[in-house]
Amino acid sequence: MVQRTWLHDTMQEDDLIGTTLGNYRILSTLGQGGMARVYKAYQEKLDREVAVKVLPPWYAADRNFVERFNLEARLIARLTHPNIVTVHDASEQRGHLYIVMQLVNGGTLKHRMDQLQREGKVMDSAEVIPIFTQLADALAYAHEQNIIHRDIKPVNVLMDRSGRPILSDFGIAKVLASTQMNLTRPGAGVGTPEYMSPEQCQGGAVDGRADIYALGVMLFEAQTGRTPFQGDNYPALAHSHIYEAPPRPSSINATIHPAIEQVILTALMKNPQQRYQKAFDMVEALKRVLTASPPPISYYRLQGSAPFSGPLSPSPVDGRQSGLYLCYQCQHLNKPKMRFCVRCGYPLNQCGICGERNPANNRFCIKCGQSLLV
Numbered sequence: 001m002v003q004r005t006w007l008h009d010t011m012q013e014d015d016l017i018g019t020t021l022g023n024y025r026i027l028s029t030l031g032q033g034g035m036a037r038v039y040k041a042y043q044e045k046l047d048r049e050v051a052v053k054v055l056p057p058w059y060a061a062d063r064n065f066v067e068r069f070n071l072e073a074r075l076i077a078r079l080t081h082p083n084i085v086t087v088h089d090a091s092e093q094r095g096h097l098y099i100v101m102q103l104v105n106g107g108t109l110k111h112r113m114d115q116l117q118r119e120g121k122v123m124d125s126a127e128v129i130p131i132f133t134q135l136a137d138a139l140a141y142a143h144e145q146n147i148i149h150r151d152i153k154p155v156n157v158l159m160d161r162s163g164r165p166i167l168s169d170f171g172i173a174k175v176l177a178s179t180q181m182n183l184t185r186p187g188a189g190v191g192t193p194e195y196m197s198p199e200q201c202q203g204g205a206v207d208g209r210a211d212i213y214a215l216g217v218m219l220f221e222a223q224t225g226r227t228p229f230q231g232d233n234y235p236a237l238a239h240s241h242i243y244e245a246p247p248r249p250s251s252i253n254a255t256i257h258p259a260i261e262q263v264i265l266t267a268l269m270k271n272p273q274q275r276y277q278k279a280f281d282m283v284e285a286l287k288r289v290l291t292a293s294p295p296p297i298s299y300y301r302l303q304g305s306a307p308f309s310g311p312l313s314p315s316p317v318d319g320r321q322s323g324l325y326l327c328y329q330c331q332h333l334n335k336p337k338m339r340f341c342v343r344c345g346y347p348l349n350q351c352g353i354c355g356e357r358n359p360a361n362n363r364f365c366i367k368c369g370q371s372l373l374v
Contacts, residue, residue: 349372
């Protein structure tokens, strides 16, 4: 409640705007979260705009927290990866703990998901694969440095103007090396309930596989428009993460590529031993989706009469009724005898057994005879 009051008061009147923290002149508010406000600021010496995250004043009064904050800031500042936000500086002034980062102006992944949802759409594979491959690669790099994030969620993925995802908010990251110095507590309940792994919900020891689980939740959300588990409170969500099997993404979005669905289900295994053991394993699995044969349009007919069981519906066309066949890659309608999409060149009805590119309306492969309905 105190935290909400502080955030509410800063929205009414923010005394930091127009002042200077260190070498940074605070220009405006960019946003706020549960534990910090983020400002746009100007660094005159280098003539650049930056983002400054400022923590509530009571954190500065806890010297143990300040010690942990400074340690984590130093470790995170060493991370150099194109998909991890660059940390420029961290300090304390007038009771304000703050961290200075690169300014990213393209919104967040949550903004993108919300935009698509308003349009009645979900993210297609051509957009999903590059974004999540880069995020998994960023996590693989951070995990190699003994840093786990612990709070992977769409609002913590910044997007630059070119669409490049940049993972931010390592401020509450669990630094594995620091546990030896008793500066962090294994299993501390940090995270966002919709994206927390079962072991986080149980307060157990956490490693990089918790980040992989959260990335799987986010990929599920990108492909279906919702998180796998929904509830009004933390106990309900925690129970679902620990005990309930997630719904198959294809039960919500029947047009999801089976290979992407398998990536999601592997990342969401309850037992960490059954997930991808390294984030790089998830990178490789996502890359393989690019070379995997897309299922023929008849695959979607077997899933039901419509590709989505819900309001999000790009409505592929049944070739038996319309005489046109949908390209999985770009959603263009093609004539029955086409083997490749006339718009994007993607194979329309490739056999999953021998790889033969068949005409769009074929029910059996012309080379090996395999049914194209499964």
